[in-house]
Amino acid sequence: MGRVAKLIKVENFAQIDIDRFRRRGFPEVIYCSGKTREQIKKIVGILLKQRQPLLLTRLDRKTFSYLKKYYSRLKYNPQGKVGYINPALSLKWIKDRARKNGVKLTAPKSKGVIGVI
Numbered sequence: 001m002g003r004v005a006k007l008i009k010v011e012n013f014a015q016i017d018i019d020r021f022r023r024r025g026f027p028e029v030i031y032c033s034g035k036t037r038e039q040i041k042k043i044v045g046i047l048l049k050q051r052q053p054l055l056l057t058r059l060d061r062k063t064f065s066y067l068k069k070y071y072s073r074l075k076y077n078p079q080g081k082v083g084y085i086n087p088a089l090s091l092k093w094i095k096d097r098a099r100k101n102g103v104k105l106t107a108p109k110s111k112g113v114i115g116v117i
Contacts, residue, residue: 053086
């Protein structure tokens with residue numbers, strides 16, 4: 001029998017899996033497009049409270065700057081519009097997982113963060 005997701009409903013705008021990283025080996029992904037800054041901040045806060053790594057996709061620079069005020073560990077790749085929080089997620093690990101899942105990545109050499117293409 002497969003492992004069951006542990007879901008948390010965030011008001012009426014999101015349902016997040018707080019156990020994805022342990023079950024799947026890949027963190028919860030927050031699709032930022034269409035969400036307000038406050039909604040994204042709430043989701044990030046819940047995941048971090050649960051000690052979960054996370055990826056933010058379609059994250060624009062203004063929203064990143066807003067979130068960075070609250071989450072100093074947030075990293076950003078403007079080319080890929082991707083943010084993430086978790087120093088344990090090394091670039092090599094992310095590339096290996098992406099390759100196994102058929103996802104093509106770009107990685108700026110000096111930043112240590114990735115963008116999903």
